[in-house]
Amino acid sequence: MFQIPVTGLPMKVLPLMGIVFGSIYSCSNYFRVILSGGIGKNGSTVALAYMTKSELYIQDSAFIGPGLLFLNQYFNSFIDEYMVLWLALVISLFELTRYCIGVCLQISTHLRISVFRIPSIPAAVQVEVIPSGSHQNNID
Structure with missing residues (x-):
């Protein structure tokens, strides 16, 4: 029941006024963009317009x-x-x-x-182990 000084309005009116003025501001921006034909290259309305042109079958x-x-x-x-x-x-x-x-x-x-899906892992390639004492040079 607290009242705003100077105006005498109840405090619970303040959020309502914020919602109303915010809605008016947002809608005015939307209408400005719509009536001007879109924002342009960097705007999201161009992508939105492209996405809405997909075919929809009955x-x-x-x-x-x-x-x-x-x-x-x-x-x-x-x-x-x-x-x-x-x-x-x-x-x-x-x-x-x-x-x-x-x-x-x-x-x-x-x-x-x-x-x-989980891809199958190919079988491990067999590696020939050469004992450390023998020196074989396999140059192919």
Whole structure:
């Protein structure tokens, strides 16, 4: 219940004002970047624009979970909602796992390292041991 001197506002208003002014400042920067067509060579908006141009197929299996939820809501919960939610969760978890494995494999292929397998070590090369007393010169 402490009040800010001079203004008489309660202290709990201070964080709220910080959030509001910070949001306005951030949004004004975003709008300035968007309306000016991007930042440029060193800005992240160029990379973001490139990443969003990837093709997305309508048959993509990532749409199955959200599609089930949409259709269940559209048909007024024709199937028990918890069953649909669990099914959507399992499908989404499968898709996320598949995506993460794909990214790890792409990175490991690029770096030429093994991620999901242990490479076999070739058998040790046999070395001929020459006793210290004998002097053999094997020049081939």
